Amino acid sequence: MNSLLERKTDHTDTAIVDIHNRTFKKLRISLTSACNFSCKYCVSSKNMKVERSNYVAPQQILHWVQSIQRVTPLDAVRLTGGEPSLYRDLPELIKRLKEAGIPQVGMTTNGSLLNVQAGQLAAAGLDSVNISLDAVNEQEYKRMGGRRYQQVQSSLQTALEAGLNVKINATILQNINDNQIIPLLELAMRHNIIIRFLELMPMGYLFGSKDELLVSADDILKIISNKYSFTALPREKSSTSNYYKLSGGSVFGIIGNHSTPFCRDCDRLRLDTKGNVYGCLSNEKGIALDSDKTRDALQLAMEQKQIDRFSGSSLSMRYIGG
Numbered sequence: 001m002n003s004l005l006e007r008k009t010d011h012t013d014t015a016i017v018d019i020h021n022r023t024f025k026k027l028r029i030s031l032t033s034a035c036n037f038s039c040k041y042c043v044s045s046k047n048m049k050v051e052r053s054n055y056v057a058p059q060q061i062l063h064w065v066q067s068i069q070r071v072t073p074l075d076a077v078r079l080t081g082g083e084p085s086l087y088r089d090l091p092e093l094i095k096r097l098k099e100a101g102i103p104q105v106g107m108t109t110n111g112s113l114l115n116v117q118a119g120q121l122a123a124a125g126l127d128s129v130n131i132s133l134d135a136v137n138e139q140e141y142k143r144m145g146g147r148r149y150q151q152v153q154s155s156l157q158t159a160l161e162a163g164l165n166v167k168i169n170a171t172i173l174q175n176i177n178d179n180q181i182i183p184l185l186e187l188a189m190r191h192n193i194i195i196r197f198l199e200l201m202p203m204g205y206l207f208g209s210k211d212e213l214l215v216s217a218d219d220i221l222k223i224i225s226n227k228y229s230f231t232a233l234p235r236e237k238s239s240t241s242n243y244y245k246l247s248g249g250s251v252f253g254i255i256g257n258h259s260t261p262f263c264r265d266c267d268r269l270r271l272d273t274k275g276n277v278y279g280c281l282s283n284e285k286g287i288a289l290d291s292d293k294t295r296d297a298l299q300l301a302m303e304q305k306q307i308d309r310f311s312g313s314s315l316s317m318r319y320i321g322g
């Protein structure tokens with residue numbers, strides 16, 4: 001049982017802080033459970049059925065965000081899915097979030113529509129994008145469940161030219177795309193952007209499965225060290241990633257939920273398309289947000305947090321946005 005402390009803060013009533021001094025600062029919003037890809041680590045090849053996602057209007061999402069803000073000030077909102085770029089009112093939502101005083105609005109996307117949307121989203125106020133790109137080789141990319149390879153490749157440059165802060169996320173699976181680690185790193189170096197390699201997070205159909213697909217942080221560092229030398233950088237508080245600087249100056253990261261868990265200072269809260277909040281990715285039980293009882297909901301959400309490490313979840317990433 002993760003017990004709570006109540007602490008007076010400078011401008012709100014009382015923020016919700018647990019005994020590990022964790023509080024909510026970053027909100028991840030799943031805008032839709034629909035997706036136009038079928039990534040191996042998210043969708044089982046046996047069940048490719050895509051459910052229709054319910055649509056939530058920007059003003060409803062803003063209402064939920066503002067009820068959360070009244071209880072705990074937010075530093076950042078990250079838009080996720082499914083695939084958030086399929087959400088038809090994306091520019092309007094981003095504009096409203098910025099007008100509501102959210103300092104940083106980012107998006108995690110498969111990049112399939114970014115080459116056409118980047119300019120409009122940046123103009124609406126989007127600050128950053130994390131593009132999921134799991135291979136440089138087109139065949140490997142398709143094997144990982146990716147589509148629209150050329151569009152995704154061109155979206156990297158388009159997003160940079162639109163002035164967005166761009167990062168690449170690459171989930172590495174054993175004997176599937178672990179031969180892409182160096183090509184992906186070199187692609188990021190060519191674009192002068194940061195790439196983060198992710199250890200597999202056993203969610204949805206992979207929950208409870210053996211670690212056959214896991215490529216650990218040490219494995220990834222070993223593969224990179226065979227060609228490049230690098231030094232570890234200090235970890236930023238509440239960061240999911242550990243970063244390393246290559247001798248040439250480029251930086252890469254590893255999100256090692258298995259090897260280097262990051263629960264102890266986790267400040268993330270999640271919101272789904274039905275208005276449920278989740279204090280932890282390892283807990284598939286959503287807590288309904290009722291604007292009169294938002295504080296109660298956030299206290300329950302904080303109690304969901306793991307103490308030590310991610311323990312997996314039967315809930316698919318597409319409903320809670322990873």
Ligand code: SF4
Nearest residue numbers: 263266280281306310
């Ligand atoms: S498992 Fe839960 S507590 Fe740990 S980092 Fe993920 S969301 Fe935070």
